[in-house]
Amino acid sequence: MAAWLVVGLGNPGPTYASTRHNVGFMVADELAARARTPFTAPRGMRGDVCETRVAASGFGGVGADAQRVVLLKPRTFMNESGAAVAKACAFFKIDPDHVVAVHDELDLDFGQLRLKFGGGDNGHNGLRSMRSHLGTGDFFRARFGIGRPPGRQDAADFVLRPIPASLREDYAVEISRVADAVEALLVEGLTSAQNRFNS
Numbered sequence: 001m002a003a004w005l006v007v008g009l010g011n012p013g014p015t016y017a018s019t020r021h022n023v024g025f026m027v028a029d030e031l032a033a034r035a036r037t038p039f040t041a042p043r044g045m046r047g048d049v050c051e052t053r054v055a056a057s058g059f060g061g062v063g064a065d066a067q068r069v070v071l072l073k074p075r076t077f078m079n080e081s082g083a084a085v086a087k088a089c090a091f092f093k094i095d096p097d098h099v100v101a102v103h104d105e106l107d108l109d110f111g112q113l114r115l116k117f118g119g120g121d122n123g124h125n126g127l128r129s130m131r132s133h134l135g136t137g138d139f140f141r142a143r144f145g146i147g148r149p150p151g152r153q154d155a156a157d158f159v160l161r162p163i164p165a166s167l168r169e170d171y172a173v174e175i176s177r178v179a180d181a182v183e184a185l186l187v188e189g190l191t192s193a194q195n196r197f198n199s
Contacts, residue, residue: 003068004054004186005094006031007085009103009126011160012075020146021078021159023175024102024126027144028071030179035060039073045091046084047074054186067186070094079125082133089134099139100182101130106155108145110167111174112199115185116141140185144178 008028016022028050032039035052037060042049050071055061059069070092074084089099097117103126108114118138121127131137149158163171177197184193 002098003070003092003094004098004100005070005072005085005088005092006100006102006182006186007072007074007081007088007130009078009081009101009124010073011078012073016160018162019160020104020163023104023144023146023171023178025073026171026175027102027142027178027182028073030175031059031182032071034058034179034183035071039071041075044087046076046087047072049088054183056187058183065187069186079129081126082129082131085130086133096134096136096139099130099134100142100185101127101139102142102178102182103127103144104146104159105143106146106148106159108143108147110145110147110170112145113174113178113181114141114143114145114198115181115190115194116143117190140190142178142182142185144174 008024010022010025032050037050037052039048039050052060052069053066054069055063055066072088074081076084117140149155181197
């Protein structure tokens with residue numbers, strides 16, 4: 001059974017840890033916590049990696065239906081994410097059609113979630129880099145809606161500013177829901193997961 005690569009897109013380092021642009025990292029951390037497996041930093045990998053399995057019982061599950069999953073948080077900056085993804089795909093022998101990118105999406109209202117396969121990068125630097133390094137856009141995406149910035153705030157400033165304290169609990173709920181959706185995508189397939197989670 002082919003392995004999966006779930007990529008949480010974000011920027012490395014404490015400066016960016018609690019920003020909207022790092023929700024992909026947050027979802028990856030949630031999945032690793034469910035699997036009770038820590039991230040490690042293998043030499044030459046250009047990212048933090050967590051190797052686990054997913055089954056009907058969830059992440060960290062065992063049994064005949066358990067599928068191998070690699071979680072990845074690139075240690076490159078967002079616009080170079082594809083280099084880390086391509087490296088992981090080569091090392092773990094994973095094809096692009098078994099890659100899931102979890103990322104923030106300005107064009108969806110906060111709390112909206114869309115699972116899809118393929119498509120463009122919609123101005124997202126992480127997706128653009130992945131398409132460039134993988135040579136295709138044919139991978140899965142879990143699009144986490146963060147909404148547009150209020151008023152005239154610059155989009156870059158909005159995504160790179162820490163999530164306000166007043167919204168942190170709401171974000172925690174949504175991150176858990178996106179993790180549920182990724183789990184469903186891997187276990188049940190795209191159509192079933194879309195029917196349950198797309199909003």
